[in-house]
Amino acid sequence: MEQVAALIRKIPLFQDLNEEELKSISALFFERKYKKNTILFLEEDEGEELFIVRSGTVKIYRIDNNKQITLALFRSGDFFGEMSIIEKGSTRSANAETLEPCVIYTLKRSTFYEYVDRNPGLCMRLLEITMNRLRRANEQIRNLTFLDVRTRVLKIVHQLSKEYGEPKAGGVIQISIKLTHQEIANMVGTVRESVTKVLQELQDDRIISIRNKMIRVESMEGLVNKIVD
Numbered sequence: 001m002e003q004v005a006a007l008i009r010k011i012p013l014f015q016d017l018n019e020e021e022l023k024s025i026s027a028l029f030f031e032r033k034y035k036k037n038t039i040l041f042l043e044e045d046e047g048e049e050l051f052i053v054r055s056g057t058v059k060i061y062r063i064d065n066n067k068q069i070t071l072a073l074f075r076s077g078d079f080f081g082e083m084s085i086i087e088k089g090s091t092r093s094a095n096a097e098t099l100e101p102c103v104i105y106t107l108k109r110s111t112f113y114e115y116v117d118r119n120p121g122l123c124m125r126l127l128e129i130t131m132n133r134l135r136r137a138n139e140q141i142r143n144l145t146f147l148d149v150r151t152r153v154l155k156i157v158h159q160l161s162k163e164y165g166e167p168k169a170g171g172v173i174q175i176s177i178k179l180t181h182q183e184i185a186n187m188v189g190t191v192r193e194s195v196t197k198v199l200q201e202l203q204d205d206r207i208i209s210i211r212n213k214m215i216r217v218e219s220m221e222g223l224v225n226k227i228v229d
Contacts, residue, residue, distance in 0.1 A: 004029050004105055007054055010077050013125050025115055029105040040096040040104075047084020047092050049106045053077065056102030057177055061186065062094045069144075070187040071137070073099075073177065075164065082126060085109040099177075144189045152188035153198040154227045157208065161217045173217040180213075202226070 004026040008014045014022065029052070034040070040051065043062060051058070053074050060072040060080060071094055074080050084090045088109070116122050143152055157175075165173035181195045188195070199215075202208040207222040208215055217223055 002026075003054070004031075007077060007105070008052060011052065011079060013079060013082075013122070013129060016121055016125065017119065021119060025107075028111050028115065029107050032104050032106060034098045034102045034104065036098055036100050038098045038102075040098065041081075041092050042095050043092055045092045047081060047090055048109050049081055050079060050085050050109070050112060051081045051096075052079045052105040052107075054103040054105060056104075057099040058102060058104075059097050059099050059183075060094050061097070067189075068186045069189055070183065071140070073164075075177070082130060085112055086126070086130070099183075149188070149190045149194045150198050151227065152190065153184070153195055154202075154223065156184060156188050157199075157202070157215060157217070158223055158227060160215070161220070161223075165217070168216065171220075173220060174211075175215045175217070178213040179215075 005022045008026060008029075009022055014025070017025065031054075034056070040058065041047075053076055055076055058074045058078075058080065059070055060074070061068050061070045063069075072080070080096065081092075084092055143155060147155070160175045160177070160179075161173045164176050166176045168174050181199065182192045184199075185192045185195045199208065199210070202223070203210065205222065205226075207219045207226065208217055210216070
């Protein structure tokens with residue numbers, strides 16, 4: 001329970017809870033362990049649980065015309081599955097799959113709502129976070145609709161460096177997720193060959209390097225300039 005409390009204390013959804021409330025809700029979570037490439041749920045499945053990632057990476061995606069589109073990546077401290085617990089009987093709007101071995105805490109919708117009755121502020125916080133995620137989804141749709149492939153690849157590298165970047169010596173930012181060129185292609189709605197071409201261009205210009213399958217941004221300024229060119 002202490003491990004759960006330590007994790008959810010950092011999550012915006014629960015940040016207004018006091019220590020007693022954190023311990024109380026922590027006792028309601030179940031810990032589950034999943035192997036790499038495990039399907040957690042599929043689109044149109046009935047949604048009954050909220051998920052919080054303790055370790056590992058989870059991919060949220062949809063299939064459109066037999067092509068996979070990655071919508072989001074979630075890592076330690078992230079949560080997902082919140083939209084289906086807002087309304088009883090609603091179904092999942094996307095698929096969820098582990099990209100690596102994961103430890104995940106789950107909370108049943110019925111249990112969550114029993115707790116919300118005692119802490120109504122949680123409901124407002126959940127709505128705020130859901131709206132922010134919808135705005136981000138709208139931005140992703142605009143990018144896929146109006147930006148060319150090269151710019152989409154550049155922007156996703158920049159976004160990943162902001163969200164999952166770890167500072168290294170010399171001002172280098174290492175994206176701490178191992179992603180194949182195909183996985184990046186799925187995030188920007190293109191084919192693997194296009195991603196490979198853009199990443200090679202960035203390496204030739206010494207803007208990025210790739211070590212142990214991880215992208216390292218050697219020049220953030222150079223990357224930003226490429227996007228606005």
